[in-house]
Amino acid sequence: MYFITGGAFNGKKRWVLTKYSYDVNDDCKWYHCYTEKNKYIMTLPYSKESTLVIEGIEKSLEEYLKNGHGTAKDFYDRYLLKLLTWEQQDEKRKLIIIGTDMTKGIVPIDKDVRHFRDELGRLYQKLVQMADDTIIVWFGLGQSLS
């Protein structure tokens, strides 16, 4: 799994389209968390394509946390673990997760936003730990953490 992160509007998507052009142009399923509901993530391990891109994972986590007092760990176990397993089952498969880093501003006044931001930080730690590589995109320039 490859985890692509960085601030909002920093060109993360364009970075993926450019650097993984071979994988994402052909035989690829691109999943937008901002336009689709979380329940469809469950169907992704059954798709035929060999590359799977999840764009905007922060939005899925936000949706998940709205339905109760969940944590990043619950979210990871419920939605992402299966995708990592799916990737490992075939060496042709590649999972790319794009997530906006929202963890560096002022502490939000709203309790739910605070909780979301805390859990987002935890989720990203987990993703970095599980990823083959993590790329921080800074206005179009990518920096690998490995």
Place this chain on the structure above:
Amino acid sequence: MLTFVCGGVRSGKSSWGEKAAEKLRRADGKLIYLATARQSDAEMKNRILLHQRERQAKCAEWTTIEQSIKLETCADFLRNHDILFLDCLTTWLSNEMFKDFNQPVQPKDIKRRIIAAVAALEGACNHVIIISNDLFHEPIPRDKHVYRYIRVLGELHQYFVHHAKTAVKMEAGRPVVMKGEVLR
């Protein structure tokens, strides 16, 4: 030529950028400070005064131009060998975007206009140093205007980083060179 410098508040962007400008200065050219901030209140006025005093204290002969919108008009004042220090893109963009709420401007047009203005400034002098802020690492406000503002700013940053010869990320007073070479 273009240098792009971006960082958080009080990360030392301006002072590092000013030093870089002084190093780039040529005997036959001027150092020009293009200030985009408006004196909207007493705090802003003090901030501007502080920047002016710091520049005076350094004894380098800075020429200050105060222009909050339509910066391309400053190109007329520039000579080929001048070094232009533009502080900063964040206030310039907000001046352009929010100058009149009754006459909303398309984000695309503003972006195009700012890119063209920088190209005009770059063409009229030896080197342009642009300072800007990093506002992209927190939950994006739902307000339509703020959202648009942050999106356009991010797109402009991507454009300028791509276009610049040198791009620097400031971290607590230290320049992290993301692209090109440090100015020596």
